Amino acid sequence: MKKLFTFLFLSVLFFGFSQEKELTIDDAVLGYYKGLYPTSIYNRHWVENTNTYVYQKENSLIFTNAKSNTITTNISFESLQKTYSNLKRFPQIKDISSTTFSFQNGTAIETYNYVSKTKETTVSFDEKAENNEFNSKAKAVAYTLDNNLFIANSSNPKIEVTNIKDKNIVSGQTIHRSEFGIYKGTFWSPKGNYLAFYQKDESNVTNYPLVDVNSYPASLKNIKYPMAGQGSEQAKIGIFNLATQKTSYLNIDTSDEHYLTNLSWTPDEKFVLIAEINRGQNHYWLNLYNVETGNKVKTILEETSDKWTEPEHDAIFIPNSNTNFLWFSERDGFMNLYQYTTEGKLVKQVTKFNWVVNDVLGFDAKAKNVFITGTSEDARENHTYKVNLKSGKYTKLTTDAGTHRTQLSSDGSFLIDQYSNLSTPNDINVIDTKKGTSTTIYTSKNPLKDYKIGTTEFGSLKGEDGTKLYTRIIKPANFDASKKYPVMVYVYGGPHAQMITNSWLGGSNLWMQAFATANDYIVFTLDNRGSANRGFAFESIIHRNLGDAEISDQLTGIDYLKSLNYVDSSRIAVNGWSYGGFMTTSLMLRNPGVFTTAVAGGPVIDWKYYEVMYGERYMDTPQENPEGYNKTKVANYIKNLDGKMLIIHGSVDPVVVPQHSMSLLQEAIKQKVQIDFFTYPMHEHNVRGYDRVHLIKKMMNYIVENNK
Template sequence: MHFRSLALALWLAVPAPVAFLPGHLLATAQAQQKQAITLADIWARPTFQQASVPGFDWLRDGRYYAALGRDGSLMQYSATTGQPTATLVAASALQVAGRPLTVDGYRFNADEQKVLFSTDTEPIYRHSAKATYYLYDRQTQQLSPLSTGGKQGYATFSPDGRQVAFTRDNNLFVKNLASGQETAVTTNGVHNQLINGSADWVYEEEFGFAQGFFWSPDSRHLAYYTFDESQVPEYDMQEWGGLYPTEYRFKYPKAGEKNSVVSVSTYDVASARTVRMDVGPEPDQYLPRVQWTAVPGTLSIQRLNRLQNKLEILHADASTGKTQVVLTDTNAAYVEINDDLKYLAGGKQFLFTSEKDGYQHLYLHDMSGRQVRQLTTGNWEISAVNGFDPKTGYVYYTSTEGSALQRHLYRINLSGKGKQRLSDAGGGTDVVNMSPDTRYFLNTHSSAGVPAVASLREGATGKLVKTLADNAKLRQTLAQYDLGKFEFFTFKTSEGVELNAWMLKPSNFDPAKKYPVLMHVYGGPSFGTISTQTVLDNANGGTSFQNYLWHNMLTEQGYLVVSVENRGTSGRGAAFRKATYANLGKLETIDQGEGAKYLATLPYVDKARIGIWGWSYGGYMTSLAMTKNADLFKMGIAVAPVTNWRYYDTVYTERFLKTPQQNPAGYDDNSPVRFAQNLKGKFLLVHGTGDDNVHFQNSIAFVDALILANKDFQTLYYPNRNHGINGGNTRLHLYRQMTEFIKANL
């Protein structure tokens, strides 16, 4: 960890006589002043609360941004000073029947005179939700409900600010704000059969969006998805608590099963005419992205075959539905889906990222799809396209050019020249939120073990304008606790593959001692904008902040904590990421085993006491490590694991394994269920019974196999908890059980 300045300050604060003590006594005296992290600090109290900029939203001219104030007011801030300049909506105005609204989110209309506030939000799945929306008119200072027909989803102003579209009960609606008239765009939506205007379960989970409708720039048309999921098999999940359990049934396409038949239509607001776009005769395909181009009346639709190795960009005429394929991108394994397709002002060109040269890079195309030029090259990859300035021709993007463990902001001209790094020199990771005109950006920077700093910066230079949240209070709090030393390292496997890793050591680490090791693993393949790296140069080292704290707590109880980045993860190009294609689990398990073998060679590691734990894909990896590498690991904890890829969804699983009909060995050869008889170490299996993502069925199958193999193990099931296993004191309870299991068995 990099608390050098804090450590120096603490050393200077030691009374003078102590400074002359022998080194080991001085260290003891200093250690006595530090506190020990507790599970309650992590999960029950706001001891380590992180500062951020809540509700940050760029305003239209780029000179100001909006954010929610501490009192609940919606405030305007200057981008050049970071100081509040106006109260856009006072908290006192956000009241219904004398009671203040609890604001969950907000959206402006185009001239920023009207605001939609969401409250009483009810989550559905990971991205989806429904809420009660209120419309506030800043000119009349009136607050009114958007609709009285039940909760709404994804309420969105039209670009001209005169209308709002939203979903309800699987249908799509438009409300005219001047007349107050509410019009049903669709009326055929039926639960578990037909969805209009929002995504089905698998699109939401794997393609990363829930809102399925899009206003045209001229506000004349509304494009929307329709999902016919009538033929998709249902998953039946029991919910516990009453005298009799109740059933929750939802459409979930497991690998090899039927998907929704998906279509895209446009609705002409003035004529109320609906036109279905021609997406081809093949119903068994994906349409993972829809957006309007800069050409009036032209819609862009991305079409992906079921094996996900051929992506086509279609341009559609919103009035006729006619389409043409303008670009095709193919890959021997699979094609990345992300949000990097950008149509440039003027309607003549678009930006697109592809890894056709082995790394995700940026390309410029004309509207016919012809490649104008490749803008970026090198053995690194772009992780996001952040903005474009039409005045200067500069594209802003975040990439791994500095290191696969880092992310930094750059810009380059459409000519392919003038590349410039805008992030400060040095390491760490930057998360960028750029203003629409690229004049400024909100930058959230952190490095290993150092809490994030949120700052406003100039788009053209990266120069600091103002620090908005520096987490100074959190830094002061962390300085009072015993925190281990965070070290990155690499090693080569017996196959000559170089792997990245980090290690957390106790603050009083003694190289003459032998320490037990707990390895933390995720290990699953990255896709699109989703990074699955657990070895990153950010505040948490690639894991969650809570896990980072928990790992530190374990180091102070005498453990080393290590994470090894196996093949199949992002940041290092297509060859490294796609090495696991069609055979998930094999190379990943080998690499984690090689990590354990490497650690066993270190003089301060007790090679007989190496454990491993992971969640989701990490639970799958832990289950394989404890069976296929049974001689290397003394203990394992698998949380919410996949144990048979036949139980998981179509989009994710077939992307990496093809269908089970085409590749049965890829599904079966590395299922932990198949290796249950090999278990030797102490094993804890954890799952939430209400997991809609990785179904409880996975753990049931593994438990059954372990029983048949007459193996001893422990289980911990959380009633009605989802994949995150949270709510109330659930996480506190879970991590207490895991901590005690580690202490008893490692």
């Protein structure tokens, strides 16, 4: 079928032609340190149970009443330093009430009474502590040392929660390799009387060898890495009672290596909700457990899919209820909210959007409305809505086009709204959620106004099946439509990621702008099927066949580029990292002759070498889907190489382990195919810090030198 094209210019980032400064790769990569990204105001918080917000201005904390828009208090760094003499700068606030705020000060959490200007509590913890989580109600910090979990309070810096000698058993840290929305391993109860925590037994997980080349001689550094189809971790959930200082465990048998996710407490602290997912990830059960006995009370709900199920959000209880909560589900094709009771009754579907709900911010004072964030009809944007829990009627509170990140006051009366779009670097407003009025409290100047920058343009194409695909084109400064320009296609293409957003720079990295102008290049990106924020059908098309739909959509983009008079279709290169590295190598080798040059960083080459949780969700196991694994194995296509290809890998990458690139090099040698390879010693999955300048130059120079 002939591909259909539609292209729509939505907005242009344009700085004119009067600028004189050159934006170098060095400056662009280190842009945050050089003032090349929009400025903002930091330490923004709502004061609990008030309509007062705070933010840091220079070296002071400013308190402002949102209703009257007047400054009520000003706390200077100098006044804080009188109480805490070792402070070098204004600290990051963890939480703030009408009288106190808390912050980390070295190896302690301090609670400062800013009304009386005195110390209230100090909670000290071990200097080697990791995964710290402070709870203001308990006035305690949960933290880990090696594989064990501890709590510190004002009277004891090291209360033992676990004491397990076996290093295979790890407590208080993330489990399941941070999939399923898991980003931490400790969960304080609502009133601070208990601490729930994840524990994983990695005895069945094989060691993967990484090498520390900075020791003399080089030394072995084993990590636990569960590869697809092999042994995985077994999870448990512990409960620590602060009053009795005893640890117990929920009675869950995970000998089948199923997943324990989305842990949430009931407000009365009597029960814990756990979403339990089978290892095949096509069935989950939301189960209710009794904290006192550890026994399962009931299954509240369950969902199945012929592709995958992936709950990523905790239950959110409606204020003043121990039984009614909101639950995220994609069952109707888009992530929406449903109201359930702990008895298992579906009260109603709260939202019925044909777009993605991303988060719940909170409720209003009488819990009649819930405040949510979501993509809205344009998946490149993010907005905040007020939704009536009873009627489902909703009001869009963020009206300016763009990507909004909002903070809700305790009673839902006001929002702090930070947003940007292609022409707006960073605006921060306070929105009255009842009146809909907005007051600007900060506007960033364009940090690139003195630099020679091209344009960033949004568009959309239709894929072979008619699906709408969003695109972004970066053109160099002094672009001349009568000339022919080479192209670099920048690709990611995998789940849980979106490259194109209506935000400052359009979701691109600043180095792409620098590269385009310095080398007279077009930089093109397309978000293919499989990527985020377009609904379940759009994302799940990739199931068991990673690469197929994604490549088809990327080639739609290539056909479009070739239709443009100003594109030199004989000079198209492709570049990507991680899943983008898989896409880069797959595009280059499965479609010889389309690209002259490819640079792939940290590429997935063979999905059987990737981790259980992510890999098996999208591909099932190698035993269940041998055809799919064989088809996606990049090394199978190395003999097709037509052009130049550079593979880059961090030497101690714990995410896409070095075995991926090694397997491709091994097959290239076997097939007598010449490819290029570069490693970054002692860097993990990405190259960070000042070394990143070296990386970007390495990639861009390779493209310019070979895309001929």
